[in-house]
Amino acid sequence: MPKKTNTPDSSKLDEIVASAHRNRDSREQDYRAKSLKMYPWVCGRCSREFTRENLHELTVHHRDHNHDNNPDDGSNWELLCLYCHDNEHARYLDGESTGNTDSSGKDSNAVTHNPLAALGDLLKKSD
Numbered sequence: 001m002p003k004k005t006n007t008p009d010s011s012k013l014d015e016i017v018a019s020a021h022r023n024r025d026s027r028e029q030d031y032r033a034k035s036l037k038m039y040p041w042v043c044g045r046c047s048r049e050f051t052r053e054n055l056h057e058l059t060v061h062h063r064d065h066n067h068d069n070n071p072d073d074g075s076n077w078e079l080l081c082l083y084c085h086d087n088e089h090a091r092y093l094d095g096e097s098t099g100n101t102d103s104s105g106k107d108s109n110a111v112t113h114n115p116l117a118a119l120g121d122l123l124k125k126s127d
Contacts, residue, residue: 031070035060035077045084059085065092 041050041058050058061080062069069076080088 031077032060034072035074035079038074039077039079042079043081043084044078045080045088048081050081057082061085061088065089 036055036058041055042048043050043058044061058079058081061078063076063078066076
């Protein structure tokens with residue numbers, strides 16, 4: 001394993017990286033604390049309820065996938081359990097890799113046609 005050299009450039013880079021980590025951790029704690037005060041401790045997808053004992057399994061998901069977009073009203077956040085949060089990001093990445101998402105991250109190939117919409121009318125006619 002190569003030895004790390006402490007040149008002026010590498011120590012400056014280490015400071016920048018450490019500062020970025022501190023800022024990120026501080027920002028995350030800020031919006032997480034706000035969202036936990038704002039919303040009930042329930043996963044927005046599977047409806048699993050959380051208590052203080054398992055609250056660490058409840059995450060804050062950014063709807064637009066931009067972790068710097070943290071409005072005070074919480075409109076870009078939703079609380080998701082670890083499993084639903086991982087699933088949401090996997091779906092987003094799958095859509096991105098296939099080119100099936102628009103700029104908001106929504107599936108641009110979403111089905112909008114309901115083939116059974118007129119079924120009720122057809123059944124009434126046969127009576």
